[in-house]
Amino acid sequence: METHRRSYGGEMANGVWHTGYGLEINLSLSDLGHPGRPDLLREITASVAERDPQLLECLAHHDGRDCLSESGGKSPWMFIRRGRVGGRRPLVASHLSVTHKATPAESEQHKATKERVVETASRYGLDADAEVPTANRRSISDALVTGPGGIRIGWEIQYHHLSPSSVHRRSANAVQQDITPLWVAKDRTASLIDRAPWARVDDMPWRDIAGGKEMVIRGGYRHLQVWKCVASSERHCLLTDGAGHCGEVHSDWFLPALCLPEKKAVHLEDLVLSSATGESVPVYVPNRGSGRSGRHMWVSAADCERWLEMVGEKTPLPEAPGQEDDDKITFAEQEIDLNCRAGEEGWFVSDARPIRDLGQPTGGFTLPRMPARRSRNPMLILPVERAAASAALGCPPWELGPCTRCDQLMRRYGRDAAMFCGVCRELLNAR
Structure with a gap:
């Protein structure tokens, strides 16, 4: 059989030596060549920080053959991740x-952000500590902020690449300990984006972070917008993909700058306070037509409550799936490559990580039509119908009521209220 020599990504190989078990591992096989060890995949893909850095070794180095790593600032020890090529x-x-830790500048960025979160929380009178382990000791929050009502927010400052599985695992562990995870990224390609509650800030020098320079939340925080789909609307139609106007009431989530009118930017300090007090909450909204992907976002509690009323939900929106389709491992069943490939960057092919923070809407939701006629008994009006009428008429739900003449839901109470709907007024005036 011809040996397959193609690997994926710069300085990467499809085989590795496990120093703990004394095993040769073929990464292109679904069982890694060892069907009797079902936990092997989880063990070798664990973060280097969570295992012995010398657990995995270059096969060439182990066999005493030429290993080119040490001459190029690399070590003979290996780590495993998912590559990306051709889908x-x-x-x-x-x-x-050789020194696989973050550079001094990167470490200072992380430290400065963590300290700023703790200092901000303390300034607001909230309980806050840095480097707090969970009760089961499975993970450590960079900063743990506790609100007056007992809400606990575990801030995770992640300025380096982290595998999606690590994000899911650490987030799930936090939730099990009654901690809401809040991941902070600075890169629009960060794999944590939309895999857990997150926020993206600018990539700025650590001295600016420590010095209190404005830190705007560029992604991860959104506002609910509701609009009537008519010709005069500045928003496009969700049902016709902008080709016309359907007359229905649409809603979707937008970044502050894309709201109409534009909303004020949310700053790091704002999110520290509002997340701990419950004024901002995390939600997961599946994309329209796809339950396998969607948006994690922070939103105001008022927007969240209004959204749940409109979609007819009484409980929080579902969590994101544990693993998205584009994260599934591909096993090509190749013969293992025993040579050291360190430094041969031209030998390999790798797709760049895609931009995950695109700032696009979620796909939106179209409310049911406002009922033409309903009983005068307000208890018989469905919550989703009340939400649709409220959005269409631009008034709070408690100002709704039936037209005295035809029972059409209308703005019946409060300022600018009337006894008859517009149609009935025209008919009465025409007499």
Whole structure:
């Protein structure tokens, strides 16, 4: 059989040596070549920070053959991640850097952001500590902020690449401990985006962060917008993809700058306070027509309540799926490559990580038509119908009531209220 020599991604290989078990692992096989070890995949894909850095070794180095890593600032020790090429996600092994920790500047960025979160929370009178382990000791929050009502927010400052599985695992562990995770990224391609509650800030020098320079939330916080789909609307139609106007009432989530009118930008300090007090809450909204993908976002509690009323839900929206389709590992069943590939960047092919923070709407939701006639008994009006009427008429739900003449829901109470709807007024005036 011809040996397959193609790997995916710079300085990567499809095989590795497990120093703990004394095993040769073929990353292109679904069982890694060891069907009797079902936990092997989880063990080797764990973060280097959570295992022995010398657990995985270059096969060439282990066999005493030429290993080119040490001459190029790399070590013979390896880490495993998903590659990306042509829509496939193979497991690949790469050499760790001799010093694989973050650079001093990057570490200072992380430290400065963490300290700013803690200092902000303390200034608002909230309980806050840095480097707090969960009760089961499975993870550590960079900063844990506790609100007056007992809400606990676990801030995770993640300025480096982290595998989606690690994001899911650590987030799930936090939730099990009654901690709401809040991940902070600075890169629009960060894999944590839309895989857990998140916020993206600018990539700025650590001295600016520590010095109190404005830190705007660029992604991850949205506002609910509701509009009547008519010719005069500045929003496009969700049902016709902008080709016309359907006359229905649409709603969707937008970044502050894309709201009409534009909303004020949300700053890091705002989110520290509002997340801990419950004024801002995390939700997951599936994309229209796809339950396998969607948006994680922070929103105001008022917007969340209004959204749940409109979609007819009484409970929080569902969580994101544990693993998205584009994260599924591809096993090509190749023969293992025993050579060291460190430094041969031209030998490999790798797709760039896609931009995940696109700032696009979620796909929206179209409310049911406002009922033409309903009983005078307000208890018989369905909540979703009341929400549709409220949005269409631009008034709060408690100002709704039936027209005295035809029972059409209308603005019956409060300022600018009337006894008859517009149609009935015209008929009465025509007499």
